[in-house]
Amino acid sequence: MTEKINIRGVQFDSVSLDGAVDILIANLKNGTQAALYTPNSEIVQSCIDSPELYEIINSGDLIIPDGIGVVKAGRILGTPFEYGKVAGIEVGEELIRRVAGTDYKVYFLGGKPGIAETAAKTLCEKYGDISFVGCADGYFNKNGEENDRVIEAINLSGADILFVCLGAPTQEKWIYDNRSRLTSVKLMLALGGSLDGYAGVVKRAPKIFISLGLEWFYRLLCDPKRIGRMMKLPKFYFGTWKYKFSRNK
Numbered sequence: 284m285t286e287k288i289n290i291r292g293v294q295f296d297s298v299s300l301d302g303a304v305d306i307l308i309a310n311l312k313n314g315t316q317a318a319l320y321t322p323n324s325e326i327v328q329s330c331i332d333s334p335e336l337y338e339i340i341n342s343g344d345l346i347i348p349d350g351i352g353v354v355k356a357g358r359i360l361g362t363p364f365e366y367g368k369v370a371g372i373e374v375g376e377e378l379i380r381r382v383a384g385t386d387y388k389v390y391f392l393g394g395k396p397g398i399a400e401t402a403a404k405t406l407c408e409k410y411g412d413i414s415f416v417g418c419a420d421g422y423f424n425k426n427g428e429e430n431d432r433v434i435e436a437i438n439l440s441g442a443d444i445l446f447v448c449l450g451a452p453t454q455e456k457w458i459y460d461n462r463s464r465l466t467s468v469k470l471m472l473a474l475g476g477s478l479d480g481y482a483g484v485v486k487r488a489p490k491i492f493i494s495l496g497l498e499w500f501y502r503l504l505c506d507p508k509r510i511g512r513m514m515k516l517p518k519f520y521f522g523t524w525k526y527k528f529s530r531n532k
Contacts, residue, residue, distance in 0.1 A: 285297060285298045285302070285306070285345075286365075288357055288362045288364060289362070290327055290348075290353055290356050290357060290360070290362075291327050291330070291331055291356065291519075291522075291523065291526060292327075292330060292331070292334075292337055292341075293322055293326075293327050293330060293337070293340055293341060293346065294341050294346060295322075295346050295347065295348050295353065295357075295364070296345055296346055296347060297364050297365050297366065298345075298347060298366060298369065299365075299366040299369065300366070300369050300370075300373055300374055300377060301377070302366070303319070303345060303347055303369060303374050304374060304377045304378050304381060306345055307319065307345070307374075307378055307470055307472075308378070308381060308382075310344075310469060310470060311382075311387060311443060311444070311469050311470060314469060315469070316462065316465075316468065316469055316470075316471075317344035317345060317469070317470055317471070318342070318343050318344050318345075318458050318462060318470075318471040318472075318473065319343065319344070319345045319346075319347070319371075319374070319470070319471070319472045319473065319474075320340060320343030320345070320346045320347075320455055320473050321346075321347050321349035321369075321370075321371030321374070321473060321474060321475070322340055322346065322348070322349065322350070322353065322451070323348075323349050323350025323352060323353060324350050324352025324353050324356065324516055324519040324520070325350070325352075325451075325516065325519070326340065326451050326452060327352075327353060327356075327519060328516075328518055328519040328522070329451075329452060331519075331522070336452055339452065339455050339456055339459045340452070340455055342459055343455070343473075347369040347371065347374065348364055348367075348368055348369060349368065349369060349370055349371045350368065351368055352516055352519055352520060353368070354367050354368050355520065355523075356519070356520075356523045359523050359524060359527055360523065360526075360527055371472070371473075371474045371475065371477060372474060372475075372476075372477040372480050372481075374472075374474075375446060375472055375474050375477050375481075376406070376477075376481065378444070378470075378472070379406050379410060379413060380410050382413065382414075382444065383410040383411050383412055383413045384411060384412050385414075386414065387414060387443045387444060388414045388415075388416040388440065388441050388442045388443045388444070388467075389403075389413060389414060389415050389416065389442065389443070389444045389445075389446070390415070390416055390417040390418070390419075390437055390440055390442035390444070390445050390446070390468075391403055391415070391417070391418045391419075391446045391448070391478060392418075392419050392421065392433070392437070392445060392446060392447050392448065392449070393419075393420065393421040393446065393447060393448030393449050393450075393454070393478055394420055394421055394448055394476075394478040394479060394482070395420060395421075395422070396420045396422065397420070398420065398478050398479060398482050398484060399418035399419060399420060399448075399478055399482075400418045401482040401483070401484070402418075402478040402479075402481035402482040403415045403418055405481055405482055405483060406481055416440040416441060416442050417436060417437065417440040417442060419433060419436065421448065421449045421450075425449075425453065425456075425457055425460075430461070434461060434464050434465065437465060437467075437468065438464075438465065438466050438467055440467075441467050442467055442468055443467065443468065443469045443470065444468070444469065444470045444472070445465065445468045445470065445471050445472070446472050446474055446477065446478065447471055447472065447473050447474070448473075448474050448475060448476065448477055448478045449473075450475055450476070451473065451475055454473040454474075454475070455473050458471050458473060
Protein backbone atom coordinates (compact mmCIF):
# COMPACT_ATOMS: atom_id res chain seq x y z
CA MET A 284 0.00 0.00 0.00
CA THR A 285 1.22 3.48 -0.81
CA GLU A 286 0.70 6.64 1.22
CA LYS A 287 -2.27 8.65 -0.05
CA ILE A 288 -2.00 12.44 -0.33
CA ASN A 289 -5.19 14.46 -0.76
CA ILE A 290 -4.67 17.42 -3.08
CA ARG A 291 -7.86 19.46 -3.27
CA GLY A 292 -9.98 16.30 -3.25
CA VAL A 293 -7.88 14.11 -5.57
CA GLN A 294 -6.28 11.14 -3.81
CA PHE A 295 -2.71 10.84 -5.09
CA ASP A 296 -0.27 8.02 -4.38
CA SER A 297 3.10 9.06 -3.00
CA VAL A 298 5.34 6.79 -5.04
CA SER A 299 8.53 6.92 -7.09
CA LEU A 300 8.71 6.19 -10.80
CA ASP A 301 10.22 2.75 -10.17
CA GLY A 302 7.75 2.14 -7.37
CA ALA A 303 4.84 2.94 -9.68
CA VAL A 304 6.09 0.50 -12.30
CA ASP A 305 6.68 -2.15 -9.62
CA ILE A 306 3.01 -1.85 -8.66
CA LEU A 307 1.91 -2.12 -12.29
CA ILE A 308 4.05 -5.22 -12.85
CA ALA A 309 2.66 -6.78 -9.67
CA ASN A 310 -0.86 -6.21 -11.00
CA LEU A 311 0.10 -7.90 -14.25
CA LYS A 312 1.49 -10.91 -12.43
CA ASN A 313 -1.50 -11.40 -10.12
CA GLY A 314 -4.03 -10.70 -12.87
CA THR A 315 -5.76 -7.87 -11.04
CA GLN A 316 -7.22 -5.25 -13.38
CA ALA A 317 -5.92 -1.77 -12.58
CA ALA A 318 -6.03 1.73 -14.02
CA LEU A 319 -3.22 4.29 -13.82
CA TYR A 320 -4.16 7.98 -13.88
CA THR A 321 -1.66 10.83 -14.05
CA PRO A 322 -3.40 14.10 -13.13
CA ASN A 323 -1.62 17.43 -13.21
CA SER A 324 -2.84 20.66 -11.62
CA GLU A 325 -4.98 21.42 -14.68
CA ILE A 326 -6.93 18.20 -14.13
CA VAL A 327 -7.28 18.80 -10.39
CA GLN A 328 -8.64 22.27 -11.18
CA SER A 329 -11.08 20.68 -13.63
CA CYS A 330 -12.34 18.51 -10.75
CA ILE A 331 -12.73 21.59 -8.56
CA ASP A 332 -14.68 23.34 -11.32
CA SER A 333 -16.70 20.22 -12.21
CA PRO A 334 -17.05 18.10 -9.04
CA GLU A 335 -18.61 15.19 -10.93
CA LEU A 336 -15.08 14.45 -12.20
CA TYR A 337 -13.85 13.55 -8.71
CA GLU A 338 -15.48 10.12 -8.78
CA ILE A 339 -13.93 9.37 -12.16
CA ILE A 340 -10.40 10.53 -11.36
CA ASN A 341 -10.38 8.96 -7.89
CA SER A 342 -11.48 5.62 -9.36
CA GLY A 343 -7.91 5.12 -10.57
CA ASP A 344 -6.09 2.32 -8.77
CA LEU A 345 -2.80 4.21 -8.99
CA ILE A 346 -2.82 8.02 -9.21
CA ILE A 347 0.52 9.75 -9.64
CA PRO A 348 1.40 13.48 -9.58
CA ASP A 349 2.28 14.29 -13.18
CA GLY A 350 2.79 18.00 -12.72
CA ILE A 351 4.97 20.37 -10.71
CA GLY A 352 1.84 22.30 -9.70
CA VAL A 353 0.51 19.26 -7.82
CA VAL A 354 3.87 18.81 -6.10
CA LYS A 355 3.90 22.48 -5.06
CA ALA A 356 0.36 22.15 -3.76
CA GLY A 357 1.51 19.26 -1.61
CA ARG A 358 4.13 21.50 -0.02
CA ILE A 359 1.66 24.37 0.47
CA LEU A 360 -0.82 22.07 2.20
CA GLY A 361 1.84 20.48 4.40
CA THR A 362 1.60 17.07 2.72
CA PRO A 363 4.69 16.95 0.49
CA PHE A 364 5.33 14.21 -2.05
CA GLU A 365 8.46 12.33 -1.02
CA TYR A 366 9.44 11.58 -4.61
CA GLY A 367 8.25 14.77 -6.32
CA LYS A 368 6.75 14.74 -9.78
CA VAL A 369 6.34 11.37 -11.49
CA ALA A 370 5.90 11.80 -15.25
CA GLY A 371 3.37 9.48 -16.82
CA ILE A 372 5.28 9.35 -20.10
CA GLU A 373 8.31 8.01 -18.21
CA VAL A 374 6.25 5.46 -16.27
CA GLY A 375 4.78 4.19 -19.54
CA GLU A 376 8.16 3.85 -21.20
CA GLU A 377 9.71 2.11 -18.20
CA LEU A 378 6.82 -0.37 -18.18
CA ILE A 379 7.42 -1.05 -21.88
CA ARG A 380 11.12 -1.57 -21.19
CA ARG A 381 10.36 -4.09 -18.46
CA VAL A 382 7.84 -6.11 -20.47
CA ALA A 383 10.09 -6.30 -23.55
CA GLY A 384 10.95 -9.92 -24.19
CA THR A 385 7.96 -11.22 -22.21
CA ASP A 386 4.61 -12.58 -23.37
CA TYR A 387 2.65 -9.55 -22.17
CA LYS A 388 0.66 -8.05 -25.03
CA VAL A 389 0.43 -4.27 -25.55
CA TYR A 390 -2.19 -2.18 -27.36
CA PHE A 391 -1.87 1.55 -28.14
CA LEU A 392 -5.06 3.61 -28.38
CA GLY A 393 -4.99 7.33 -29.16
CA GLY A 394 -3.31 10.11 -31.08
CA LYS A 395 -3.76 11.12 -34.68
CA PRO A 396 -3.89 8.43 -37.40
CA GLY A 397 -0.51 6.69 -37.69
CA ILE A 398 0.92 8.03 -34.42
CA ALA A 399 0.29 4.85 -32.39
CA GLU A 400 1.94 2.70 -35.06
CA THR A 401 4.97 5.01 -35.21
CA ALA A 402 5.24 4.99 -31.42
CA ALA A 403 5.13 1.19 -31.34
CA LYS A 404 7.80 0.92 -34.05
CA THR A 405 10.07 3.42 -32.28
CA LEU A 406 9.80 1.62 -28.94
CA CYS A 407 10.50 -1.75 -30.59
CA GLU A 408 13.63 -0.31 -32.16
CA LYS A 409 14.69 1.03 -28.77
CA TYR A 410 13.87 -1.93 -26.51
CA GLY A 411 13.67 -4.94 -28.78
CA ASP A 412 11.01 -7.64 -28.70
CA ILE A 413 7.74 -6.07 -27.52
CA SER A 414 4.47 -7.88 -28.23
CA PHE A 415 2.37 -5.13 -29.78
CA VAL A 416 -0.97 -6.63 -30.75
CA GLY A 417 -2.80 -3.55 -32.00
CA CYS A 418 -2.90 0.19 -32.54
CA ALA A 419 -5.79 2.58 -33.14
CA ASP A 420 -6.10 6.33 -33.29
CA GLY A 421 -8.24 8.37 -30.93
CA TYR A 422 -10.63 9.69 -33.58
CA PHE A 423 -13.72 7.64 -32.85
CA ASN A 424 -17.08 8.23 -31.23
CA LYS A 425 -16.65 7.35 -27.56
CA ASN A 426 -20.21 5.97 -27.46
CA GLY A 427 -22.30 3.70 -29.63
CA GLU A 428 -21.23 1.40 -32.45
CA GLU A 429 -17.83 2.98 -33.10
CA ASN A 430 -16.88 2.59 -29.46
CA ASP A 431 -18.16 -1.00 -29.46
CA ARG A 432 -15.92 -1.82 -32.43
CA VAL A 433 -12.86 -0.35 -30.68
CA ILE A 434 -13.53 -2.41 -27.57
CA GLU A 435 -14.12 -5.55 -29.63
CA ALA A 436 -10.80 -5.06 -31.45
CA ILE A 437 -8.94 -4.66 -28.15
CA ASN A 438 -10.57 -7.76 -26.68
CA LEU A 439 -9.88 -9.85 -29.79
CA SER A 440 -6.22 -8.81 -29.65
CA GLY A 441 -5.84 -10.36 -26.20
CA ALA A 442 -4.05 -7.23 -24.94
CA ASP A 443 -2.82 -7.31 -21.35
CA ILE A 444 -1.69 -3.66 -21.32
CA LEU A 445 -3.70 -0.84 -22.87
CA PHE A 446 -2.30 2.67 -23.29
CA VAL A 447 -5.28 5.05 -23.48
CA CYS A 448 -4.02 8.37 -24.82
CA LEU A 449 -7.13 10.41 -25.54
CA GLY A 450 -6.34 13.50 -23.50
CA ALA A 451 -7.70 14.27 -20.05
CA PRO A 452 -10.36 13.92 -18.83
CA THR A 453 -11.70 12.09 -21.92
CA GLN A 454 -9.33 9.15 -21.39
CA GLU A 455 -10.24 8.74 -17.72
CA LYS A 456 -13.97 8.96 -18.54
CA TRP A 457 -13.51 6.34 -21.27
CA ILE A 458 -11.72 3.94 -18.93
CA TYR A 459 -14.30 4.55 -16.18
CA ASP A 460 -17.17 3.77 -18.56
CA ASN A 461 -15.59 0.78 -20.33
CA ARG A 462 -13.12 -0.99 -18.05
CA SER A 463 -15.54 -3.80 -17.18
CA ARG A 464 -15.95 -4.52 -20.91
CA LEU A 465 -12.19 -4.84 -21.54
CA THR A 466 -12.06 -8.54 -20.80
CA SER A 467 -8.38 -9.32 -21.41
CA VAL A 468 -6.86 -6.04 -20.25
CA LYS A 469 -5.06 -6.06 -16.90
CA LEU A 470 -3.53 -2.57 -17.05
CA MET A 471 -5.09 0.60 -18.44
CA LEU A 472 -2.77 3.60 -18.52
CA ALA A 473 -4.26 7.05 -19.13
CA LEU A 474 -1.24 8.82 -20.58
CA GLY A 475 -2.40 11.85 -22.54
CA GLY A 476 0.05 12.84 -25.27
CA SER A 477 2.61 10.15 -24.49
CA LEU A 478 2.23 8.44 -27.87
CA ASP A 479 3.25 11.68 -29.58
CA GLY A 480 6.35 11.69 -27.39
CA TYR A 481 7.21 8.05 -28.10
CA ALA A 482 6.68 8.63 -31.82
CA GLY A 483 9.00 11.64 -31.77
CA VAL A 484 6.29 13.98 -33.05
CA VAL A 485 6.42 16.09 -29.90
CA LYS A 486 9.70 16.63 -28.09
CA ARG A 487 9.82 16.77 -24.31
CA ALA A 488 11.21 19.90 -22.72
CA PRO A 489 14.99 20.13 -22.29
CA LYS A 490 16.20 18.80 -18.95
CA ILE A 491 16.86 22.29 -17.61
CA PHE A 492 13.16 23.17 -18.01
CA ILE A 493 12.12 19.89 -16.36
CA SER A 494 14.52 20.33 -13.42
CA LEU A 495 13.27 23.89 -12.84
CA GLY A 496 9.63 22.80 -12.96
CA LEU A 497 9.05 24.76 -16.16
CA GLU A 498 8.05 21.98 -18.54
CA TRP A 499 4.60 23.61 -18.79
CA PHE A 500 6.26 26.88 -19.91
CA TYR A 501 8.27 25.09 -22.60
CA ARG A 502 5.06 23.51 -23.92
CA LEU A 503 3.45 26.94 -24.02
CA LEU A 504 6.41 28.38 -25.95
CA CYS A 505 6.12 25.55 -28.47
CA ASP A 506 2.33 25.78 -28.71
CA PRO A 507 0.97 29.24 -27.76
CA LYS A 508 -2.57 27.97 -28.42
CA ARG A 509 -2.33 26.23 -25.04
CA ILE A 510 -2.65 29.60 -23.28
CA GLY A 511 -6.35 29.04 -22.55
CA ARG A 512 -5.65 25.74 -20.81
CA MET A 513 -2.67 27.21 -18.99
CA MET A 514 -4.86 29.80 -17.31
CA LYS A 515 -6.00 27.02 -14.97
CA LEU A 516 -2.49 26.81 -13.51
CA PRO A 517 -2.42 30.18 -11.66
CA LYS A 518 -6.07 29.62 -10.70
CA PHE A 519 -5.08 26.34 -9.08
CA TYR A 520 -1.93 27.74 -7.44
CA PHE A 521 -3.54 30.78 -5.82
CA GLY A 522 -6.69 28.80 -5.10
CA THR A 523 -4.61 26.31 -3.13
CA TRP A 524 -3.25 29.10 -0.90
CA LYS A 525 -6.79 30.37 -0.37
CA TYR A 526 -7.95 26.82 0.37
CA LYS A 527 -5.16 26.40 2.94
CA PHE A 528 -5.99 29.60 4.79
CA SER A 529 -9.75 28.91 4.79
CA ARG A 530 -9.12 25.38 6.05
CA ASN A 531 -6.98 26.66 8.91
CA LYS A 532 -9.53 29.20 10.17
